[in-house]
Amino acid sequence: MKTKLLPLAILCGSSALFTGCSDSDNKQQFKKVEVPQAKVVSDGTKIEVRLLETTDLHANLLNFNYFADKQDDKVGLVKTAALIRQAREQATNSVLVDNGDLIQGSPLGDYMAKIKNLADGEVHPVYAAMNTLDYDVANIGNHEFNFGLEFLDEAIDDANFPYISANVFKDDGDDDANNDEPLFSPYVIQEKTFKDTDGTEHTINVGFIGFVPPQIMQWDKANLEGKVIAKDIIEMANHYVPKMKEEGADLIVAIPHSGLEVSAKKPLAENASYYLSKVEGIDAIMFGHAHANFPGPRYEGLAEHGVDVEKGTVNGVAAVMPGFWGNHLGVIDLTLEYTSGKWQVSDSQSTLQAIYETDANRVTTALVENDAQVESAVTQAHQETRDWVNAPFAKITSPVNSYFALVNDDPSIQIVTDAQTWYTQKIVQGTELDGLPILSAGAPFRAGRGGADDYTSIAKGDIAYRNVADLYIYPNVLKVLKLSGAQVKEWLEMSAGQFMQIDTASTDVQMLINPDFPSYNFDVLDGVTYKVDVTQPARYNAKGEKVSDGQRIIALTYQGQPVSAQQQFLVATNNYRASGGGNFPAIGADKIVVDSPDENRQVVADYIAHQSSKNNGQGLNPAADMNWSFAPVANVQIQFTSANSDDAKAYSEQFSHILPTTEVNEAGFAIYQLDLTQPQ
Template structure:
């Protein structure tokens, strides 16, 4: 058996606990409220700990690299390390006999994202009786509540409901509503009675809200079953109800980023990211644990426009890299607890060792998945890398497009679309992905396609294809001259819907199956007028020419807000995962030969002349 990642990690750091662990993680004691103390007229500090976007990470392990996880910032990941921080924080508070026990929350996207979570959804599904690794880990740590994330729906409602049943705490989603009645199909909130030694208990209301984009991104799973109201709209409905139910404090766990924006444009009437908007416009919220955007925001304070009260927001990055610590100072005023001061910070998980308790619970699952992803399934004649895929035609992305187009083409046999030319789209999801020459494992192939997307086929016209490629080409910054340019000067251009820069996953490369689809992208020109010499089989594409395009479910359902594709007629949808199609192709053929599918069909130019880009 391949050595597991956590055994490697456990030898790397000396286990530390309590105050030393917190100090190493960057903990700073929150400033005390001016009236603090332990008398009946003094404040009580309620602490709430939070994680988000764990995405199937328990161990500090990169399954695609078969090595301990590391990045340029030397972050560590996983619930095993989060558990160490949580235990240290609880232990520190336990030394103060007046301090309430802290609550522990999560803001969603839990059961998708790693081979560990994939394996127990698809290879050995938890519907067969096995407890989901994330449920086992979160139960062991002792979470109090979690919100649904949009990725919770990726594997279908049966897996999600089984995961929900396995949890020892509620999975909340006030805006996940029955398609017909509008009633919530998950618990909207939970009330937690927090014991305060010698004082009245604090009743904490925890409201969960998930991302309305789920209606687009997992349309095939939720359509006609679950609809998703807006974050702000449903908070306005439920926060007063939580208060009326007896909550002294209201905390929202929201799988929705801080600042108002939407990757799906106007495809939905409500924004994807709306946590600050909610805090500003919905009265009665004390703090928000934010998720979805994968940002590290230790503390943000906004003023509610109705009450004038401050609302605290914090987002602890992703994958268990950080733990948010919310400190709320409360005073007992006229028989009720009232928040009088608030502060938050994040703790860094890279400073501590994994909790042996969590490691022991999940080690067998981890070892099983490490063995699975390292199993050999074929060979590759030439190495393929995605490192330069965002700015040049590579065999790596051509392989994805070939497998997708081939699967759709074979499925169309005997249908009215059987004779239409088949194209496919792929995005450079993972610049670090590569398939080596020689033996190829499951993890080599899976690393090229890190999302659990399924494959569809739609029909589009030549004019729509060109518009699609023009939209995709917004990914590039406008430059002139032959270069050489560093890639950072050319890729990831900011747009109104992506002010920090267009992510790699929202840039699509398109290719043909039986014949090449060729084009040039002139990045000296303004966005919207960049696609030159669009040809299929060396013949200019006409506006009314008909094509079948193989796309992933994220794109077809409106993800990225690309034109035409979400409304295009669907001619293929067997709910087959693209990553699994790639694995099956290598397993069936036994060999990957880039010469059979890779040609240079598109290129970047400046005023028609080739340009040079350095990585």
């Protein structure tokens, strides 16, 4: 089926109740098709329908990690596809939907959009794979706009299923909402032949309506400004759902690319799925965007808001959200019962089917085999992507490693924090947040936590995309918090729990690093300068519990001036930290002011490429700015461990306060001495 983006009138076809798409005059037309007279149906007749959903695939088609250049059975449509086929075999009646964020998010997506591009008539590997699975409909996600409207048009042109989105409209330049023309078909109603529990066939008109976060106008301003406008999700649902009922929809399935939040309703909300459950006429919600699992533990404790995680309902409406990157298939089993002249949902059960399981030792086991059809459809694109991702894309002017990231400002963290600052400056430009001081948080992910060889080490010169995984190992998403100076200081106090208290009266060797404190919770905040006084007791323990009134963070300044308790800052971080991960004091989702849709790792890659090309091809200088250091401590013996390698020992020669010893501990770590009387 050929589809067009501007306009995308894709209600054509014998399975839809509306036809009349016109490519010649570039106008979206609708013509009602007479529905055959329904057969007499007895009250109490039941039909069981299985609704299946994929969402947030982010171009993860195969079970492969391009950054690590190895198989990864925790991801991939090639695995989800096997679950889809199994789920269909188990059900008499089923439909399959996708909820967007398809063409961006993995190196394969980047390769197709930024390197290879799509020639006219060439099928994007995402759709080559999906076309083997007979999807019924797909919704547009926010990341579909990342590469611009022209690329989006060409990419979805060969999808063998219709696209919908009810809250994106062409920007006609006037203030008259009554004449706004949808960019996509807002909804589609499809005739389905379903068998009831006795085996008798019935025609059921299934309506699908989709939504995207209105924040696309902020996230993709450069691609969309002056071309489209985005409207409120709930407003558009209230507008279109009654029309769908009038036009014969027996069952209405909402497909919002929008998460679930029970906070007070507000206009243009990003995560509006909760309030969609209150729109009369919607029978099921297949949502996404939040990269989370519903039903699941994350949503426990919301029973008072009408959220049932056992049954998988929100205010009585069946709902499901199947994670991300293909790691789960979403399933809603509905029972439709014919009552008083119409079909109604009489029961439902939402479940998630996983593609893998992980045991207590963190060993991953695939639960399904690769789907042969999907695998075959994308083999060539996969190999091309693999070749590209291992090829250099930028340069760095000096080596980057994390050998001393726990005791010294470090280039492996600096690149990350600089990238996050760069991104945040762009995304807040022109908003009410523009002008606020921007800080950026980064932690040493690879600093020996996984053993004596678990350190980042990237050589000077060419850098490939897979090296970015060495800098940022987690698939986090960038978030920006708004915090006071007092909260910034407490953040740093929590981070300083990384260190043991040094006793200035002791003549014994004292180890500096607290082994119970995970290195990924040792956040460095760039944008301010400060010192850490390790002679003071830690204010917080590794669990985030306040254990003393210690004040380890001293000389905290911004642009040379002391940070005041009331001063306001934006702090770029990741979704883990922003949502309360690590139990940092006063840090939680309520502080998020920019709920970015982009991964920190991709932000780092984009920044390296940008800075490398900007520097006349000479490469990015990854040097740390040394914005933090230890307060001087005299007459003590302080030691710490790091890599037992020639590279690490050679790197230590750059610092007068880091001295290698000849000792190696039983775990294979080299022991180093820290002289805090020397300049840092």
